[in-house]
Amino acid sequence: MTHIHLTALGLTLILFFIVYALFAAKKHKIAVVLHQIHRITYLFVIMTGFILLPMLPFSLGRISKVVLGLLTIGVMEIVLVHKSKDHIKVRDWLFFVIFLIVTIVAGLLLPLGFYLL
Known part of the structure; x- marks a missing residue:
């Protein structure tokens, strides 16, 4: 089951960067459609x-x-919504990177993760 969770996480992160790039390129119609699909991947991760x-x-x-x-x-959702409205700030990315790194490290240190020590 762990591999399914990691696959869902990977798909979610890939879609996150694709949707962000589409919003940055001002391709809002396709970005909105992919953003909705991205929200479905949240459900798989959860x-x-x-x-x-x-x-x-x-x-x-x-x-x-x-x-x-x-x-x-x-x-992740806050970053994408702020980018879609062109209200993105550095603190949004900072929070995303911090939470993502801390979450990944916490997951790796738990018994179903890798043994780092």
Whole structure:
């Protein structure tokens, strides 16, 4: 199930950058369509994440990973909506990068992730 979750994450990140580039290129019609498809990939990421949740015992790290994942998805949406309206700021990208890195590191440190130590 982990590989399905990682595939959904990869697809979501790829679509995020494609939609952002389309908004930057002022191709709003195709960007809006792909943005809606991108929102569907959010659901796949959330669903597979919640399926993975009960596979191991409850811990604070797992709950914080869920919260970080939801915040990352929220910041992704904020970046795209602000870009579609040309109100993007550096802080939007900064929050996105910080939340994405912290979420990935938290996921790798959990028992279903890789052993980094």
